[in-house]
Amino acid sequence: MIIVEEVQNEKQKEEFLEFPVQLYQNDKNYIRPLNKHIEEIFDPQKNRFFKDGECARFLFKRNHKTVGKVAVFVNSHYKQNQPTGGIGFFDCIHDQETANFIFDHCKSWLLERNMEAMDGPINFGERDKFWGLLIEGFIEPLFGMNYNLPYYKELFENYGFQIYFEQLCFTRPVFAEVSRIFRIAHEKNRRNPAISAQPLKKNNLKKFAKDFTEVYNKAWASHGEGKQLDETKVLKMFHTMKPIINEHISWFVYENEKPIAMWINLPDLNQWFKYLDGKFGLFEKLKFLVLKRFKKNEKMVGLVFGVVPEWQKKGIDGYMIWEGTQHLRKHTDFTTTELQWIGDFNPKMIKIAEALDTTVTRKLATYRYLFDRKKEFLRHPSL
Structure with a gap:
């Protein structure tokens, strides 16, 4: 049985920050983000998106041991074809049943707020940080870039998430x-x-x-x-x-x-x-x-x-x-120039990157899950 705890006190905040360290302890490419950069996202005094949005964090425990965590949020500035909420800062053991439980919890939370879809993993803020799921190129992440274990892709796609757009990261030797x-x-x-x-x-x-x-x-x-x-x-x-x-x-x-x-x-x-x-x-x-x-x-x-x-x-x-x-x-x-990610919906910018004789070294994906499973799924429109 999985117990859900909303992150509210200091002990829970610490667990939210420490749980990924346990998951990635044997991954030589994992770089731990600064705690302060994560906590600032969930501080209404420092994150302006709280003015027109709502966010909550949750821990998921089995037998008193954390097996997953997530943040779920609505942001009035996030304009999409249908009311769409977001999930982010997702971490989970390698277990589809646990992941499904977490995703179901997020879906219920968003349905209560009249959302019709959820995107993830994304940030309760701008796209320049903590946005997307790494699906190719499991090398050291750049500052502010999401990093995750390879099996996360299966957890998302097995639940029913589909790629809304891919995020291409380019590299060039100086x-x-x-x-x-x-x-x-x-x-x-x-x-x-x-x-x-x-x-x-x-x-x-x-x-x-x-x-x-x-x-x-x-x-x-x-x-x-x-x-x-x-x-x-x-x-x-x-x-x-x-x-x-x-x-x-x-x-x-x-x-x-x-x-x-x-x-x-x-x-x-x-x-x-x-x-x-x-x-x-x-x-x-x-x-x-x-x-x-x-x-x-x-x-x-x-x-x-x-x-x-x-x-x-x-x-x-x-x-x-x-x-x-x-x-x-x-x-x-x-010795190396790294370009921040470019969405596959932006062919003009991709052409500029390619003109610099770069190579794609990482690929992330922003996933979308439509609550109405009969509704047609559409990718992000091209610019």
Whole structure:
């Protein structure tokens, strides 16, 4: 018999965080997320989605031993064809009956809130963290990326979940040959005296936040599910990232003083966080500073890449990539560039990634389960 406990007290919160450690103790690729990054998601004071949503966490126990956990939530900002709730932070022993019990519990919780489907595993927040189930490429996860045991795919699909969209993760060696097309584009634009490239500098975050906002809103906000960014919020985000910004790996291109392209990268924090065992108290903060100073980080993660419409298809992307690549090869220890996941519904962005001579090294999936089993299942529409 399985007993359900809603996570409410400190002991239950600790168990929610510690249970995965037991499951993954023999998995050399597992990197434990920081506890604080998970707990912030479930803190109404820190997660703005609580203003228009509801979330609960549950532990599932058999014979007083935890056999599974999950978070289930509704989010009014998550607009879908039918009212759709979410489940996330799912972990379970290798047992279909236990998984089915957990999924049934989530379904009942969501039905009580008039939902007609559930997606998972997803985050009670933005798509940039803890989103999707790893189905291919069981290697070390990047910071904020979900990681799970291979049998989870069976647990989801045997219950009846279907893939709503796949999330492709691309990798490229820093010292791999850069496309001849990019080098030609670089040479062409290099001869234009109005064009220049600049790395992001920590001492002028206000300028670069303004330039980032301008390029992003022109390049991406009109595409699919894009949205306008606010300069004030971007500046706040830049200040939050300041301690981990590497000034050699994020670049902007200008036509005279006007920003026309940007390429934003950060070091993969998991290359340092994996030594902290999920904690980030005073000792761990000091340890992090030491690691950051002395431990080589060879992975950088591409977060955003954009060119304003009037400069697209003019080779400015090649100019920026070759300009930045030549510089970072000389001034950093990075050997690998990782791209954040791209949905299979976004062929334009996939083409950009492929043009960079990348390879797909991981594949995650966002699953959907329709409560009306007779309703036609539709994949995520293409952009």
